[in-house]
Every structure is written in structure tokens, then in C-alpha cells.
Amino acid sequence: MRLLLIGAPGAGKGTQAERLAARFGIAHISSGDLLRQHVRDQTALGRTVKSYVDNGDLVPDQVVMDMLRKPVVAAVRGYVLDGFPRTVEQAEASYAAVRSLGVEVQAAIHLDVPREELVRRLLARGRGTEDAETVIEHRLQVYQEMTVPLLAYYAGREWMSTVDGSRSADAVHDDIVRRIQRLAAFVTIAPA
Numbered sequence: 505m506r507l508l509l510i511g512a513p514g515a516g517k518g519t520q521a522e523r524l525a526a527r528f529g530i531a532h533i534s535s536g537d538l539l540r541q542h543v544r545d546q547t548a549l550g551r552t553v554k555s556y557v558d559n560g561d562l563v564p565d566q567v568v569m570d571m572l573r574k575p576v577v578a579a580v581r582g583y584v585l586d587g588f589p590r591t592v593e594q595a596e597a598s599y600a601a602v603r604s605l606g607v608e609v610q611a612a613i614h615l616d617v618p619r620e621e622l623v624r625r626l627l628a629r630g631r632g633t634e635d636a637e638t639v640i641e642h643r644l645q646v647y648q649e650m651t652v653p654l655l656a657y658y659a660g661r662e663w664m665s666t667v668d669g670s671r672s673a674d675a676v677h678d679d680i681v682r683r684i685q686r687l688a689a690f691v692t693i694a695p696a
């Protein structure tokens with residue numbers, strides 16, 4: 505099974521991806537977690553991306569796509585991608601790349617959460633520079649400008665669902681699983 509989770513900063517992409525990965529035995533691939541790991545390890549890639557991540561700006565497309573290729577191809581039982589694609593350009597470029605490998609996405613879930621709740625969650629979490637109030641504001645603005653057009657681009661596709669992400673993590677998880685099961689009834693989602 506190959507899934508995408510799309511949502512604003514703090515929408516619960518990481519929280520839900522972890523649960524879905526455990527439930528379906530698929531790989532959780534988070535672009536943000538991988539980038540932060542590179543920054544912590546001070547790799548060449550980490551040094552290149554640090555200021556983008558700290559400031560809440562998107563890292564250049566090519567850097568993210570090069571970083572994700574290997575884990576996506578290695579995920580033979582499937583994956584839940586958290587935080588990628590984030591722009592129409594990333595969606596178009598990556599689709600071309602994965603399609604030839606037969607590992608294109610089968611379902612996308614948009615986690616919809618009101619802005620006040622996003623800010624509340626991120627301030628409560630306080631993940632370093634990234635969760636400073638001004639950086640949170642900037643990340644939300646980048647989401648509006650760069651990722652909301654991706655939702656419009658995917659709108660109307662039968663494999664795209666919007667889920668109310670403001671409920672408890674358990675309720676959101678159950679809703680996502682129901683959507684996937686409904687989708688699996690009419691498209692082929694191989695468990696492996």
C-alpha cells in the first residue's frame with residue numbers, strides 16, 4: 505500500500521503516518537524527519553538545508569527528491585509518505601519518476617485542521633527554532649502559498665480524501681482507515 509499524507513504544519517502527519525505504518529506494516533517516510541536527521545548529523549546535505557528548515561522555508565525540490573528516491577524504492581511492502589509532495593511541481597516531477605518504477609501513490613489523505621488548533625499544537629510541542637512563534641507563522645504562510653494549490657490540483661481524484669484532523673488522534677486514524685478500505689473496494693491496493 506502506498507499513501508500520501510498532506511496537511512499543514514501541526515496537522516498530525518507524523519502522528520498518523522506512524523500509526524498507519526504500524527497498522528499496515530509499511531514504511532513511514534517523512535521528508536521533514538529525514539531532513540532534520542541530516543541537520544543533526546551535520547552531513548553535507550544537512551549543512552545545505554539547515555537554514556531552510558530553521559526558517560520554515562521549503563528546501564529546493566531537487567534536494568528533497570534525491571533524498572527520498574532511495575527510501576521510496578526500498579519500501580517493497582509500501583509506504584506512507586509524510587510531507588511530500590508539498591507543491592504541484594514536486595507532485596508532477598515525482599510522479600514521472602516513480603511511475604516508471606511502478607511505485608506511484610495509490611491514496612492521498614488531506615488532514616484538515618483549523619489554524620488556531622495548528623498554532624496551539626505547535627506552540628505546545630516547541631520543537632526548537634522551527635516552532636518559534638514567528639517561524640510557525642511563516643510555515644503556515646508557506647503552506648497556504650505552496651501546498652494549498654496542490655490540494656486544488658488533486659481535488660476530484662477518486663484516491664484523494666479530506667479528513668477532519670481536529671479530532672483525537674484515534675478518531676482521525678479510524679477515519680483514515682475507513683477511507684482507505686472504501687477506496688480499496690474499487691481500486692487495487694495491494695497489501696504488499
Ligand code: AP5
Nearest residue numbers: 513514515516517518519535536557563587625629672673
Ligand atoms: P515537516 O517535518 O514536514 O514539518 P511540518 O509540515 O511543519 O509539520 P510537522 O512535522 O511540524 O507537523 P505534523 O503534521 O507532522 O504533525 P505532528 O504529528 O508532528 O517539514 C519540516 C521542514 O522540512 C519544512 O519546513 C521544510 O523546510 C522541509 N521540508 C519537508 N518536506 C519538504 C518538501 N517536500 N519540500 C521542501 N521542503 C520540505 O503533530 C504536531 C503536534 O500535535 C504534536 O505535538 C502531536 O503530538 C500533536 N497532535 C497530533 N495529532 C493530534 C491530535 N489529533 N490531537 C491533538 N494533538 C495532536
Ligand code: MG
Nearest residue numbers: 517518534536
Ligand atoms: Mg511531521
